[in-house]
Structures are given as structure tokens and as C-alpha cells.
Amino acid sequence: xxxxxxxRVLVVEDDEQQRTSLSGMISALGYEADTASDGEEALEKLGxxxxxxxxxxLMMPRVDGFTLxxxxxxxxxxxxxxxxxxxxxxxxxVSVVHDLHAFWFLEKPAQPSVLATLLERAVQHRNLVNxxxxxxxxxxxxxxxxxxxxxxxxxRKVFSLxxxxxxxxxxxxxxxxSGTGKEMVAxxxxxxxxxxxxxxxxINCAALPDTLIESELFGHEKGSFTGAVGRHAGxxxxxxxxxxxxxxxGEMRPAMQAKLLRVxxxxxxxxxxGGAEIPVDVRVLxxxxxxxxxxxxxxxxxEDLFYRLNVFHIDLPPLRQRxxxxxxxxxxxxxxxxxxxxxxxxxxxxxTITRLMNHSWPGNIRELRNxxxxxxxxxxxxxxLASHLPQSFGNLPEQRPPLTVEGxxxxxxxxxxxxxLSEVEKxxxxxxxxxxxxxxxxxxxxxxxxxxxLHNRLAAFAEEENHRTAAAGQGEPNPG
Numbered sequence: 001x002x003x004x005x006x007x008r009v010l011v012v013e014d015d016e017q018q019r020t021s022l023s024g025m026i027s028a029l030g031y032e033a034d035t036a037s038d039g040e041e042a043l044e045k046l047g048x049x050x051x052x053x054x055x056x057x058l059m060m061p062r063v064d065g066f067t068l069x070x071x072x073x074x075x076x077x078x079x080x081x082x083x084x085x086x087x088x089x090x091x092x093x094v095s096v097v098h099d100l101h102a103f104w105f106l107e108k109p110a111q112p113s114v115l116a117t118l119l120e121r122a123v124q125h126r127n128l129v130n131x132x133x134x135x136x137x138x139x140x141x142x143x144x145x146x147x148x149x150x151x152x153x154x155x156r157k158v159f160s161l162x163x164x165x166x167x168x169x170x171x172x173x174x175x176x177x178s179g180t181g182k183e184m185v186a187x188x189x190x191x192x193x194x195x196x197x198x199x200x201x202x203i204n205c206a207a208l209p210d211t212l213i214e215s216e217l218f219g220h221e222k223g224s225f226t227g228a229v230g231r232h233a234g235x236x237x238x239x240x241x242x243x244x245x246x247x248x249x250g251e252m253r254p255a256m257q258a259k260l261l262r263v264x265x266x267x268x269x270x271x272x273x274g275g276a277e278i279p280v281d282v283r284v285l286x287x288x289x290x291x292x293x294x295x296x297x298x299x300x301x302x303e304d305l306f307y308r309l310n311v312f313h314i315d316l317p318p319l320r321q322r323x324x325x326x327x328x329x330x331x332x333x334x335x336x337x338x339x340x341x342x343x344x345x346x347x348x349x350x351x352t353i354t355r356l357m358n359h360s361w362p363g364n365i366r367e368l369r370n371x372x373x374x375x376x377x378x379x380x381x382x383x384x385l386a387s388h389l390p391q392s393f394g395n396l397p398e399q400r401p402p403l404t405v406e407g408x409x410x411x412x413x414x415x416x417x418x419x420x421l422s423e424v425e426k427x428x429x430x431x432x433x434x435x436x437x438x439x440x441x442x443x444x445x446x447x448x449x450x451x452x453x454l455h456n457r458l459a460a461f462a463e464e465e466n467h468r469t470a471a472a473g474q475g476e477p478n479p480g
Contacts, residue, residue, distance in 0.1 A: 007052035007123045008032045012042045012068065013084065014060040022055060022110060029116050039063030043071060046079075053122045054081040055106070058096065069100040076167030078129050078194060080122040082106050098241075099281065101194050147184055149332045150325040154317035158185065165312045166192035171264075173309045174287040176316030177448040179366030182287040183247060185314060190243040195283060198242035203235050206248035206452045213256060215272055218263070224273025236269045236280045243283045248450055249309070250290040250301045257302045264308050284309065289448055319361040319368065326356050326368070333369050334384065337376040344381035352386045363445040426461050429454070 058065035080103035085093035093105035219234030295301035
């Protein structure tokens with residue numbers, strides 16, 4: 001008896017005669033067969049003991065085959081399912097194979113030779129999936145998962161969360177400071193999911209003006225607005241049966257968030273200028289560098305959208321909290337840069353690593369990559385020396401400006417009881433800009449916000465100041 005023939009098969013069929021016949025046929029082929037009269041009983045049995053293959057009818061009482069397969073897909077159970085179909089319903093079975101990720105379909109009455117071939121291939125597929133999962137777990141123990149690198153305790157936790165959620169279709173909210181690798185986490189989730197063969201589409205909500213984001217997300221018809229010279233499929237359509245990452249979701253205006261919530265709930269989009277709703281099968285991941293509670297409290301993120309996206313939450317640690325990962329990260333980045341620039345950097349010297357470790361990395365992994373990219377271009381080959389790092393490296397303030405109640409206000413801000421939070425925020429942002437010589441990109445990185453958010457904050461401060469000035473002017477006595 002082979003390893004394949006020892007596999008366990010669950011037959012789900014409401015007709016007792018067909019159920020018994022199929023079970024006997026499968027047992028005669030050398031498999032261990034179990035039965036369930038409908039999807040509800042099947043889910044109970046799957047919860048008690050795993051199976052290698054499911055053979056299921058579609059039309060059944062209580063819980064039908066469609067609901068059974070949808071439930072398994074939603075919870076990330078990758079057991080291959082062979083769908084039983086009667087004459088005239090083959091199109092429906094093929095649709096289930098595509099939409100619900102069934103393994104294949106089998107026409108009734110089942111022929112022993114066809115059933116034997118499908119079962120053998122389904123078990124081989126199951127074994128391949130199990131081996132792939134085992135290899136991913138082994139690599140994660142060594143500090144690698146997809147394109148992510150890290151052996152530190154915080155990153156091991158992130159790896160574990162990715163492996164838990166990837167096989168499911170659940171929405172994931174990824175948080176963390178700017179530059180921590182949120183898009184890489186999203187790509188890893190997609191790569192380890194059943195949707196990996198389909199598109200991964202990422203859109204940065206902060207990089208698009210309000211007038212274009214709806215078109216980019218949902219698409220538009222020709223002539224729907226000035227410049228719409230042709231039909232355009234939006235990101236949801238482009239990511240059909242795949243994964244869509246909405247990066248910087250907190251930068252999306254509230255009205256747009258309401259439209260997004262409707263699409264997430266109904267799984268349908270309507271192009272700008274279009275009349276028909278288009279069904280979409282998309283797994284949505286979202287990312288933000290804003291503190292979630294603060295974003296909800298100041299109304300920049302709708303609470304109902306947050307709960308819809310936050311089915312599963314992954315928070316990425318800043319690089320300063322996982323410095324033990326810097327040597328491995330640096331080696332991985334240099335390997336990539338060698339390919340990108342045709343460099344031949346053979347090693348990173350210990351004193352170079354020491355200098356990297358001593359930096360506080362307010363820009364996180366993005367800053368680390370930028371520093372190493374410049375150093376690799378300078379070095380070109382051989383060893384990467386400390387002298388290849390930027391001359392100004394480490395000279396800018398490496399600690400975030402302190403928030404204190406007393407001291408020299410050239411390097412701190414003074415906080416008095418009763419001051420509005422907006423005034424404290426304004427003073428902190430102004431001090432950070434001063435410490436970075438008004439470098440807004442650097443300041444935004446230190447503050448953990450996007451450059452666009454920083455510009456919005458500064459514009460809001462200026463508007464408040466104008467209102468105060470105008471109010472003060474109205475309150476002056478009329479000289480006449």
C-alpha cells in the first residue's frame with residue numbers, strides 16, 4: 001500500500017445510496033473513506049480530524065456544497081475538494097472550481113477509473129501544499145519568509161502571524177512606522193496564499209489626488225470626465241481573484257472611505273460614468289503608518305471601515321527595536337544591490353556593521369536601504385567599508401526630539417498644563433523641522449507620517465493662524 005492510498009477521503013452526499021456507493025468505491029481503491037450527509041456534518045467531522053481530500057455534492061439540505069467550500073476557503077483550509085456534478089450542471093461545477101478554489105469536478109455517476117485518477121492527483125497536490133508550508137516554516141525559523149528577513153523576536157512574531165492569516169481570505173490591517181516594510185508584508189501574505197497565481201496590486205492612497213483616486217480604485221468609462229479618452233479598469237478589477245493592497249488608507253478622504261466600504265461589503269464595483277455593477281473577487285489588505293486610535297478619534301479613518309479591514313492585525317516593529325536583524329538585512333540588501341547595479345560587494349566589514357548598528361534609523365528599513373545603495377555605488381566591489389557610508393551618516397539627530405516640561409527650548413518644547421493638543425503637536429512638528437534644517441521628507445520620517453500628511457498638518461496650522469488673525473482683526477475697535 002502506497003502513501004497515497006493511505007490518505008483519508010471525506011464523501012459529502014445527501015443521497016444515502018450514492019454516498020454508500022462512493023464510499024465503497026473509494027475504500028476499494030485503498031483509501032480510508034468517511035462520509036457526511038451534508039455540509040454541516042462535514043464541517044463537524046473536519047473539525048474533529050483532518051482529511052486529505054473532500055468529494056462533495058453541491059445541492060444538499062442545511063449546509064450545501066457551495067457554503068461548505070466557501071467556509072473552508074474563508075478559514076484558509078486548503079484541503080482539495082472534488083465537486084460532484086450531474087448532467088447539465090458542468091458549467092456550474094467549473095465556476096465553483098474557479099471561484100471557490102475546488103480541485104476539480106466529477107460527473108455523476110462516478111467512474112472508478114476517473115475517480116482513481118482524480119483522487120491520486122488531489123492527494124499529490126495536498127502533499128505538495130504540505131511540503132511547501134513545511135519549507136516556509138523552516139525558512140522562517142532561519143529568519144526568512146518570502147522577501148522578509150529577520151531572526152529577532154518581534155519579526156518571528158510577524159512571521160507567525162503572516163503564516164496564520166495567509167491561507168485564508170480574511171482582510172488584514174498592517175500598521176507600522178514609515179519605512180518598516182508594510183508593502184513587503186502584504187506581498188508575503190499574497191505569495192503564501194491560494195491567490196498567489198493571480199495579481200497582487202498595490203495602490204498608495206496618499207500619492208493620488210482626490211480627483212483621481214476613485215477612478216484608480218473603481219475605473220471609469222470613456223468620456224466620464226475630462227481626459228477620460230478610453231475605458232479604464234480600476235484596481236479592484238485588476239486584482240480580480242488576487243490581492244489588493246490599499247497603502248496609507250488613513251490618507252483617503254472620508255467620502256471616498258464610505259464608497260470603499262460599500263464595495264468591500266457588496267464585492268461589486270461601478271466604474272465612473274458606468275451603469276452596471278461589476279462583481280469582483282478580491283482579498284483586501286490595508287496599511288497605515290498612523291496610530292489607529294488617533295486616526296479614528298480625529299475622523300481621518302472611519303470606524304466602520306476600520307472594523308471591516310481589521311479582521312486580522314499585523315503591527316510591524318521599527319528597526320530600532322530589532323537592531324539584531326541589521327546584519328542579515330544588510331547582507332540581503334547588498335545581494336539585491338549587486339544585481340541591480342552590477343556591483344561585486346563580497347562582504348560587509350565588522351566596523352561597517354557596528355556603525356550601522358549604532359544608528360537609530362528613524363527612516364527604518366527604507367533608510368537602511370538608501371544608505372547601503374549609496375555605499376554600494378561608491379564601493380563597487382570588494383569589501384564595504386565604513387568610509388563608504390555617507391559622510392553625514394549619523395550626524396543628524398538620531399533621537400526623536402524630546403517632549404519635556406522644562407529645559408532648553410532650542411532642543412525641546414515646553415508643555416504647560418491646559419494647552420490644547422493641537423498646539424503641542426504644532427510645536428513638536430516645528431521643532432522637528434528645525435532639527436532637520438526644514439527637510440520635510442526627513443522630518444516626516446522621524447514623525448512616522450507621510451510627507452503628504454506633514455504638508456496637510458502645516459496647511460491646517462497656517463489656516464488656524466489665519467482664522468485667529470482674522471478674528472483678532474474683527475475684534476479691534478473701529479478707528480472711525
